[in-house]
Amino acid sequence: MIHPEQVAEMLKKSKTSSLLIPTSTGSVPLDPGPTVKPDPAEYQLASDDGKRTLWVVFVIMVVASVIFSALSWSVPMSRRLYHVITTFITVIAAISYYGMATGHGVAYHHVQVRQSHSHVPDTYSDIYREVYWARYVDWSLTTPLLLLDLCLLAGIDGGHTIIAIGADLIMILTGLFAAFGAEGTPQKWGWYAIACIAYLVLVWHLAVHGNRFATAKGSKVSKFFGAIATFTLILWTAYPIVWGVADGSRKASVDAEIIAYAILDVLAKPVFGIWLLLTHAKLPETNVELGGYWSHGLGSEGTIRVGDDDEGA
Ligand code: RET
Numbered sequence: 001m002i003h004p005e006q007v008a009e010m011l012k013k014s015k016t017s018s019l020l021i022p023t024s025t026g027s028v029p030l031d032p033g034p035t036v037k038p039d040p041a042e043y044q045l046a047s048d049d050g051k052r053t054l055w056v057v058f059v060i061m062v063v064a065s066v067i068f069s070a071l072s073w074s075v076p077m078s079r080r081l082y083h084v085i086t087t088f089i090t091v092i093a094a095i096s097y098y099g100m101a102t103g104h105g106v107a108y109h110h111v112q113v114r115q116s117h118s119h120v121p122d123t124y125s126d127i128y129r130e131v132y133w134a135r136y137v138d139w140s141l142t143t144p145l146l147l148l149d150l151c152l153l154a155g156i157d158g159g160h161t162i163i164a165i166g167a168d169l170i171m172i173l174t175g176l177f178a179a180f181g182a183e184g185t186p187q188k189w190g191w192y193a194i195a196c197i198a199y200l201v202l203v204w205h206l207a208v209h210g211n212r213f214a215t216a217k218g219s220k221v222s223k224f225f226g227a228i229a230t231f232t233l234i235l236w237t238a239y240p241i242v243w244g245v246a247d248g249s250r251k252a253s254v255d256a257e258i259i260a261y262a263i264l265d266v267l268a269k270p271v272f273g274i275w276l277l278l279t280h281a282k283l284p285e286t287n288v289e290l291g292g293y294w295s296h297g298l299g300s301e302g303t304i305r306v307g308d309d310d311e312g313a
Contacts, residue, residue, distance in 0.1 A: 039115070039125035046130060050255040054101035057262045061094035064270035071277050078295040081288045082280050085149050086273040089142045093269050096138035105134025109247075111183050130254050131247060135261065136176040142269065143168050149276060150206060150232065152288050154214040154225045164205040171198035175240075179247045192248065196240060203233060221285045228275060235268045 046054075065087055072083030099105035109131045112124045144165045151161040174195040181188030206229060214225035242264070246257035280286045 041126040041128065044127065044129040044250065044254050046254045046258060050258040051101060053255075053258050053262050054097055057265060058094055058097035058101055060266055060270060061090045061097055064090040064273060065094060068273055068277065071281075075281070076295070078290050079287055081152065081290055081294075082149060082277060082286075085145050085152075086277060089145045089149075089269050090273060092141050092145075093138055093265060096134045099134045100132050105137070106130050106132050107180075109180055111250075114184065127250065129247070129250055131179050132258075133176065133179070136172055136179070139175075140169060140172045143172060146232070146268070146272065147202070147206070150210065150225070150229060153221070153228070153276070153280070153286055154210040155217050155221075156205075156209050156213045160205050160209045164202050167198045167201040167205070171195045171202065174198065175243065179243075188248075192240075192243075199236075199240065207233070217285050220283055224279055224283065224286075228272070228279075231275075232268070232272065235264055235272075238264055 068083060068087040068090060072080045072087065075083070096105065107130075108128045111127045111129070113127060115123050115125060117123065147164050147168055148161065151164065156164075172195075174191045178188055178191035178195060181191050210225060210229055211222070214222045239261075242252075242257065242260045246252045246254075246260070252260070
């Protein structure tokens with residue numbers, strides 16, 4: 001496969017451009033009329049600053065995962081649900097950042113931008129921009145887990161929790177389609193609009209039902225849920241804004257995009273996680289008591305007794 005950078009190199013080396021229009025083939029020198037040379041292909045790639053940022057966030061996610069695991073050892077297995085969920089969030093983020101920092105999980109999105117001229121036909125210039133699709137894989141796994149943390153905290157019922165998580169998955173998937181969507185047609189921004197509608201469904205469930213259920217758990221839980229859910233909603237709302245100026249309209253450079261998402265990801269995962277786990281430790285009302293298989297495995301009550309098979313036969 002030819003890498004877009006190789007194509008750029010080849011174009012730079014070629015002395016004559018076959019892209020000059022219009023052209024003349026006759027032997028008598030004729031006035032070729034106005035010519036226009038399309039802009040050379042543009043490559044929007046991460047520089048060393050961007051790559052360094054990816055490595056820094058990878059390290060932060062690893063350290064956060066170690067801290068969250070260590071915190072989980074300080075409580076019995078029956079009260080480790082938040083710890084397990086929150087640790088998986090940072091572990092998945094660490095894996096995704098490792099992929100992006102080492103050059104995996106990135107693809108080139110090719111866009112043709114049309115330029116109109118007054119006396120000659122339109123020309124097109126090519127833009128190749130790096131799209132870090134590993135982010136979307138990360139988000140499709142970690143945002144449902146972040147939502148699960150919040151739903152458990154508020155004590156939201158299973159039905160509304162599943163609707164919020166379903167809307168979240170639609171948002172991430174259609175956001176990925178938007179990132180690779182074609183321009184000049186409604187496709188790209190259509191996907192973006194669907195993702196935004198899904199986001200509003202998610203926000204509605206978290207804000208309205210979350211508040212109702214958290215209030216029923218008492219003033220301390222309600223206050224804490226109000227604070228951490230507001231923090232989450234403000235942060236999450238910044239993601240589609242960054243997307244709009246980065247992947248969406250390409251006004252922000254790839255480095256600026258990496259740095260903006262890095263700040264948001266650190267706040268949305270390690271900072272959110274430590275806040276949740278430390279406050280949860282002081283608020284017994286937020287406990288999700290899990291006995292049985294979760295804490296004790298298939299013990300004497302859960303194991304198949306001799307003769308069970310015979311009964312079914
Ligand atoms: C996209 C683009 C399409 C429109 C919308 C988006 C929202 C993304 C969100 C992502 C949250 C990510 C988090 C990551 C944590 O590390 C897909 C950017 C609405 C809300 C919290």
